[in-house]
Amino acid sequence: MNKQEVFDKLNEVFRDVFDDEDITVTENTTASDIEDWDSLEHINLIVAVERSFGIKFTMGETTGLKNVGEMADKILEHLG
Amino acid sequence: MSLVSAPFLAFILLVTLIYYVIPGKVRHIWLLIVSIAFACFGGFYTIFFVALSAVTTYIGGKFAGAGRKPLARNISCIATVVFNLALLCLVKFYGVMDVIAEDLNSFFGMNEFMLYAVPIGMSFYTLQMTGYVLDCRWERISPEKSFIRYLLFATYFPYLTSGPMNTYADLSARLRSVSEVSFSITRLKEGAIRIAWGFLKKLVIAERAATVVNSVYGDHNTYTGVYVLLGVICFAIQLYADFSGCMDVVLGVSHLLGIDLPENFNSPYLARSIREYWQRWHSTLGSWLRDYLFYPLLKTSLFIKIGDKARKAFGKKKGKKVPVYLAMLVLWFAVGYWHGGVWKYIIGSGLLHCFYIVTGMMAEPLFEKIRKPLKADKAYFQVFRVLRTFILVLLGFVFFRSSNVPDAMDMFLAVGRSGGAAFDIQGIINMGMGLPDLIVLISGTALLAAVDIYKFRPDDNEEPKSVLALIDRGGVIAAWAVFVLLVIIVLVFGKYGLGYDSGAFIYARI
Numbered sequence A: 001m002n003k004q005e006v007f008d009k010l011n012e013v014f015r016d017v018f019d020d021e022d023i024t025v026t027e028n029t030t031a032s033d034i035e036d037w038d039s040l041e042h043i044n045l046i047v048a049v050e051r052s053f054g055i056k057f058t059m060g061e062t063t064g065l066k067n068v069g070e071m072a073d074k075i076l077e078h079l080g
Numbered sequence B: 001m002s003l004v005s006a007p008f009l010a011f012i013l014l015v016t017l018i019y020y021v022i023p024g025k026v027r028h029i030w031l032l033i034v035s036i037a038f039a040c041f042g043g044f045y046t047i048f049f050v051a052l053s054a055v056t057t058y059i060g061g062k063f064a065g066a067g068r069k070p071l072a073r074n075i076s077c078i079a080t081v082v083f084n085l086a087l088l089c090l091v092k093f094y095g096v097m098d099v100i101a102e103d104l105n106s107f108f109g110m111n112e113f114m115l116y117a118v119p120i121g122m123s124f125y126t127l128q129m130t131g132y133v134l135d136c137r138w139e140r141i142s143p144e145k146s147f148i149r150y151l152l153f154a155t156y157f158p159y160l161t162s163g164p165m166n167t168y169a170d171l172s173a174r175l176r177s178v179s180e181v182s183f184s185i186t187r188l189k190e191g192a193i194r195i196a197w198g199f200l201k202k203l204v205i206a207e208r209a210a211t212v213v214n215s216v217y218g219d220h221n222t223y224t225g226v227y228v229l230l231g232v233i234c235f236a237i238q239l240y241a242d243f244s245g246c247m248d249v250v251l252g253v254s255h256l257l258g259i260d261l262p263e264n265f266n267s268p269y270l271a272r273s274i275r276e277y278w279q280r281w282h283s284t285l286g287s288w289l290r291d292y293l294f295y296p297l298l299k300t301s302l303f304i305k306i307g308d309k310a311r312k313a314f315g316k317k318k319g320k321k322v323p324v325y326l327a328m329l330v331l332w333f334a335v336g337y338w339h340g341g342v343w344k345y346i347i348g349s350g351l352l353h354c355f356y357i358v359t360g361m362m363a364e365p366l367f368e369k370i371r372k373p374l375k376a377d378k379a380y381f382q383v384f385r386v387l388r389t390f391i392l393v394l395l396g397f398v399f400f401r402s403s404n405v406p407d408a409m410d411m412f413l414a415v416g417r418s419g420g421a422a423f424d425i426q427g428i429i430n431m432g433m434g435l436p437d438l439i440v441l442i443s444g445t446a447l448l449a450a451v452d453i454y455k456f457r458p459d460d461n462e463e464p465k466s467v468l469a470l471i472d473r474g475g476v477i478a479a480w481a482v483f484v485l486l487v488i489i490v491l492v493f494g495k496y497g498l499g500y501d502s503g504a505f506i507y508a509r510i
Helices: A003-018 A039-053 A059-064 A068-079 B006-021 B024-041 B044-064 B070-093 B096-108 B122-137 B147-155 B168-180 B185-218 B226-256 B274-280 B283-298 B301-314 B321-338 B343-362 B364-371 B379-401 B405-414 B425-430 B435-455 B467-472 B476-493
Strands: none
Touching (some): A003 A039, A039 A068, A039 B283, A039 B301, A059 B122, A059 B283, B006 B024, B044 B122, B044 B147, B070 B122, B122 B168, B147 B168, B185 B226, B185 B435, B185 B467, B185 B476, B226 B379, B226 B405, B283 B301, B343 B364, B343 B379, B343 B405, B379 B405
């Protein structure tokens, strides 16, 4: 899987979790860019991403990711 | 040694002076020595329990870190965390050491073979140290190799009695850079002003508000009706001035040493919702529990399964909230329990707030509909939200301050009870508050409110406006003049001196 494919899939997950078909995430997207992405929705998002890619983030990654770009890098790392 | 006392000021002066005289590379050793000395002032048991937690978490973290067998890592992590939390509960909440001391005394037939008191700051340092072990297990950090460095993180004296709670990554990075800190007049000025402001909050405001609070909460029959409301509001003033004043001293002292600790308060009484309130009040406790309890709980397979089932039963939108509500129940029970292990805290600082937040979330679709007709974006509505949130917080504080839950209920009933003292100026003076005291309390509270309103930014993630920067605009002389003024206010209006024993910080007893 390359980075573009990861982002395509992430877009699907984000649209589903936040119930908003207009979301398109980029490397620099952060929680402040998406209205409903607060500390409560964060875990729902993380779990949905894990399921969609068949991976498991560590707790450190769960709370420590700076933006969607870093999330994509970690996903690629986990996929090996 | 109280943080608001002459001996503590002398201690700080000595610590800071020597800190800047000795070579940078041995500063962390100096900080360790004075931190251990500070813990010793808290009594033999304090240093014993701090050391016990430090040694167990250091070893536990080592074996919980990356590169070892998963089973060993889990066992090490769980055993260390459970041991330390159980120790906290047994010693702090169930007085186990008291019983042991009594048994030993009677066994040896001596009254004073062992005198026991709860170690200072146990609720704070236990969380900070168990956070370190969990960080190792979750690979947020690599275990610290040097025990000396770890011990300094564990015992660093400014935070030890009342927080703020630090993560290992943050504090250890700051402690590592102490060798490069050079003396600066600016830092001295900023630290001094902040410490003086903390003293003012504690000795001028909190101690005066306490007079009213102690009268009203001590006698629900004499003090009824408006007095109860006055007592409840005064406690909110007392607790905030007390705890945030303590934090000003702690952060000011640490700033003198060039080590900036995280802020714990950000204009909390101006919060517009209970959720926002907890991002502004004691926020290092909130982030600790979010990162080490709430998130991990929601990521367990049990909670994920509950989420799946709930989605099927209630639909996607409502269903996904079910595990969040359940995790909140656990989270808020923990927040309340942490404050003292009894129901008045579990309700007042925990479950009541859980109820506010969960019902708020459930009613969100309804709020959504009425926002437009009510013109919710207008200023008046924001003021309403601030007042409503403050009143909800006050209800929780009634439990917090009362001796127990029935006592809190009696306080609520006393609002409507008649036959108490008439509400007039003489009645207030009878509480031990002369007219001058009353004027000082009101002026002090107004100053505190003005500072908080100035600092306030609507977005709680934004850095609050700096009062120090405002003072600096007047130039160096004006800044030092502010410091001198604060000191004079404390000396003239502070409640201290021979025969007066200013109460310990409320959160230092927690």
